[in-house]
Each structure stands twice: as structure tokens, then as C-alpha cells.
Amino acid sequence: MSSDGRDEAADAVALRARLRHVYWIGGGSGAGKSTIARRIAARYGLHVYSTDEAMPGHARRSTPEDAPYLSRFMTMDMDERWVNRSPEIMLETFHWFRGEGFGMIVDDLLRLPAETGIVAEGFRLLPHLVKPLLAAQDHAVWLLPTPEFRRTAFDGRGWEIPRKTSDPERARRNLLERDRMFTDRLFEETKRLELPVIEVDTTMPEDEVAGRVTQAFGL
Template sequence: MGGRALAHVRWIGGGSAAGKSTTAARLAAENGLHLHRTDETMSAHARRCPPRRCPHLRAFAAMSMDERWVHRSPRTMPDTFHWYRGEAFDLVVEDLLDLPADRGVLVEGFRLLPHLVAPLLTGPERAVWLLPTPRFRRAALEARGDLWAIAGRTGDPPRALANLLERDRLFTDRLREQTRRHGLRAIEVDAPLDGQQLAAQVARSLGLRAPTG
């Protein structure tokens, strides 16, 4: 599928806790775009994806919390996490194709992997990836009360948290390398960058109006 079918779509991908959701909501409201959050479709896509197409998803679902986050190394996690491998990305595309094409769409989420999005673009200005530093990610998770949301459900929360943070760092590094390889746009997200400044940078990258105030 070429990019013309999704020429009305702009994409915001990136690492976890980078400000994707908040930034996308602000820009969609300012520019009259339909906002599509891929995080909200994960459960539905997990149900729709058959085992032969999503083997890592099925394996992950069968693990206990400790098997997922305590007993495996952080370097193993990005290679076996289904969304990081692009499983069910075709269902994201199907959802976007089902939306009316007479209105612009802004889609966001960590599932938007550069090498999968690149063939769907009509130009590099249609997509941007937000790459948070470990310092920014941890501060953002703490600020919204999510730092221990997953790790706290394991038998060894400190180790699980350390594994999760390292996994996310490795994933962000992977996104950085992929955007460079495909000539795509990326924004490094670190303190003291605030929400309004980030929205302005993303707006410039995507050719949108930046929200004021």
C-alpha cells in the first residue's frame, strides 16, 4: 500500500512517557484533526490478531508478571515484546483506512514504528517521533503516578522497575536509529522542555498550527 491512501494522516510515535498523548490532543484540537490513539485499540487488536500472525503477543499473554518483568533481561524484552515487533500494525492501518478521508487524522502511540510507518508517508513532514531521555521518562512517570504501576504488581518491584526502565531506554535507542536510517524526523525530549514548547516543536515538524496559552 502506498502513502496516498493515508495522505490525510499525520503520525506521532516515540518512546513511553514522551508526551505523545498530551501533545497529540493539543494539536488535534488546535487544527481540527481527528485524534486516533493506538493505545486505546491494543486490547481489541490483541483479540483480532490470530496466533500465527501474533506469536509474541500470545507468548506474552501466557506469562506471569514475574516472568514478564523480573526473570528476563531488559535486552531480551524489546526483541520479544509484541508491539515493539510490530505485531498487529496492519490492524492499525485498517482502522485508519476505515476513517473518513475528508478530514485530517493525527494518530499517536508507541506502536508506530518508523520502519513500518515510512512506506505509508507522502513525505517526511507527515511524521515525527519523540525520544525521551531516561531522566525525562522517569520524571514523567513519577509525575503522573505510573512509575510503579507495572513493577508494583510483581514479586520484586525494584528489579522489575529497573528492567522496565532499561527496556524502554533500549526501545527509544532503537527508534532513534530507525528514524535516522529512514530519514525521518525525531525530537529529543528532555527537561526543561515543557508541554507548550514540545507542542510547538511537534507542530513545526508536522506543518501544523501550534496551540497558544
């Protein structure tokens, strides 16, 4: 191994050590990640880091050079984003699904006090990006909703995005299909990387999901 390779390996080990107090909850949209993270954090005295809440700040700090997909997305109107493109193109070009801004998530976590455990949650926690940061395999889990659960969750909370387009029903269908494909991709990636998954369906109470995540974390 070259000296550069040894340095990179040492840096990776050091980074994992610095993030050893972080528990990661990733998964598909509408799986209840935020709710479960808050419940676990309240019970065990942990800090919650929401990657969704960090998105506006990360977008403002991004440049076209380090986030080209985000830069293109920001030039689109609502119909171009959600109505006129196919779900397949929406999936492949959505900036957060491409991992843009993930380095900012890591920077944010490193700035938080290490004395308190952290539950980081959000769909931006892509398996292939999180796995190299894990000091322990039981510090991460992905919640993957069934299509029925996702539709129920989204219908219950109401959708602002489709209502801002000229064709809300088509935008809703596009978003549901895009997110279904994203969840399928997460299934495949977590299986390939041998990372833990909890499939969430409409028959599973919130208490059960929280209990299974707590058990997965060994808390």
C-alpha cells in the same frame, strides 16, 4: 519489473494516497505523545487515533499465527513478564516492538473518515513501518525522551505494572532499561531512514514540544 512487482508498487502508491490526511507521532514511552497529539488535534480540528487505546482490541483479534510473540506473552504471569527476564529479552520479544498488530492500525485508520485529518500517536508507530505509508515526509515525527525525562514522567504518573509483581523495584528498573534501549533503537532507525526527531528533555516545556511538532507538520 514483473507484473507482480508493478501491482505491489501501485498498491503502495494507492495506500499512501488513502493515508495522506494522517499525521504520525511515534516515539519512546513517556515522551508525551498522547498529550501533544490531543493539543494539536484540538487546535486544528483533527481526530486523534491512539494506538495505545487500540491495543486491547487488537490483542483480542490476534491469532497465534499472526502474533506469536503476543501469544507467548499472554501465557506469562507478571513476574515472568517483568521481573525474571532481562531487559534485553524483554525488548527483543515484546510483541508491539516487533510490529505485531501494525496492520490492524492501518485498517483502523482506513476506516476513519478521510475528510478529517487524523493524528495517529503511540510507541507502536515504528519508523520502518510508517515510512512506506508517508505521502509526505513532513507528516511524521518521533518524540524521543531522554532517560531523565522518561523517569520523571513515569514517576509522576505512577506505575501499575511493577506493583503487580513480587519485586516492584526490579520490575521498574527492567522496564526503564527496556524502554531506554527501545528509545536508542528508535534514534538509530529514524537516523537511518532520515525521518524527523524531536528529543524531549526535562528542560523543554510542553508548549515548546507542541510548537515544534506543529512546525514539523507544517500546520
